[in-house]
Amino acid sequence: MSLTVSLRIDLAVVACIGKGPRLLAKARQCADQGARVVWIDHSALPDEAPAGSECLPDWPADAALTGDDYGLVLIDTGAADEDRQWLDRVDRLVPVWMPGQEPRAQVQFPAAIQRGPLRITVDTGGRWPTVANWLRQRLDTLLPEGLANVLQGMTGKGELSSLLATPHQRRHFWYRLLEGPLVNRAHQMPEAELQAALDQSLERASAESGQGEVYLVGAGPGDPDLLTLKALRIIAQADVVLYDRLVSREILNRVRADAEMIHVGKERSRHTLPQDQINQRLVELARDGRTVVRLKGGDPFIFGRGGEEIETLAEAGVSFQVVPGITAASGCAAYAGIPLTHRDHAQSVRFVTGHLKNDSCNLPWRDFVQTNQTLVFYMGLVGLPIITRELKAHGMAGTTPVALVSKGTTPEQAVLTGTLDTISERVEESTVRPPTLIIIGDVVQLRDRLSWMG
Known part of the structure; x- marks a missing residue:
């Protein structure tokens, strides 16, 4: 070992x-x-x-x-x-x-890259030194030459915690410095000029508010490759991450290694932390001067209750940003080979929450019964019999195609197809489990020709 x-x-x-x-x-x-x-x-x-x-x-x-x-x-x-x-x-x-x-x-x-006091190593356990050296060379080309000068210059500035009081200030300072123009020209600058530029950056950071910032980040439907570049960058900067149960372990592994992780997931009739407490926790963590990421499955603004969270943040005067994610409807339908719209079958798509509280049916069912429209129900597996019953009661044909996509975009993805008449019975005979997306409409019949995930 x-x-x-x-x-x-x-x-x-x-x-x-x-x-x-x-x-x-x-x-x-x-x-x-x-x-x-x-x-x-x-x-x-x-x-x-x-x-x-x-x-x-x-x-x-x-x-x-x-x-x-x-x-x-x-x-x-x-x-x-x-x-x-x-x-x-x-x-x-x-x-x-x-x-x-x-x-x-x-x-x-291990193979090593040296940039002043920074040392990056690539280790294969001594088995494949050529592989380690190949990767070292690749990484070496990504690092600006002036990085060594900037880091060497910072060694004389003392402990940053004495100059920048909060973790968010320090992290913001480093990311702005390392992603800014200074590292690209520092190796060509006289030492006095470089020191003056670093002092100016520190003064600017210390003048900023010590309060942290909250990022509402969409983690996508499950496949970590569907994270946006901005999402990857933000979760690598987080001091603390509050995450849902739908966020996969593969995605959580991309969070900064020493970040505090807080599970706030919700399941039917069981919430780890009530929504109002999640909202308040975001405020408290930001006021502690931390970079806070609220990591949500799919997109924060599509049945993710992100709107409620930013209302609380805005009222509290906490700075926030929203990083959109690929929503479950788009990701799961694509991986199941079902286009949500198609010139011959559907010219519109409608997203609906299928999470029916106390078996209530306060949904505009008649509006859902339209030709050339695709319906996508989120969180609808438990309410599937009610959904199919109400759609048929309001005029939708029992032969309308239906697809259930379970754990979409992940290696455990399963797709079950049927019609409004048959799908509930087929679910009872299957092993389909949440999280499950329901797609209803003529586009479902295209799956046999267009599916690429099986």
């Missing part, structure tokens, strides 16, 4: 035994991070040794390498037997790197 961690070495002296290209590469990585590199048992420094390296010739045959002198030992003589002989002379408390699968040599060097 391999765990990717950083090794803190109190004694930053690295002993090198050997001189092959692999060892030289590791030695250079250590030297680039400020370590003192010492070559053991060499009469002269190897070619391409890092600048500042030292050489200790004629190392005594019975001398051990201990933690009193070295924080890390690198061994690669080119001969496995000789490597093991040297390994036997290393104190067991000293971390060791050497090629091969020697159990005691537990240190691995």
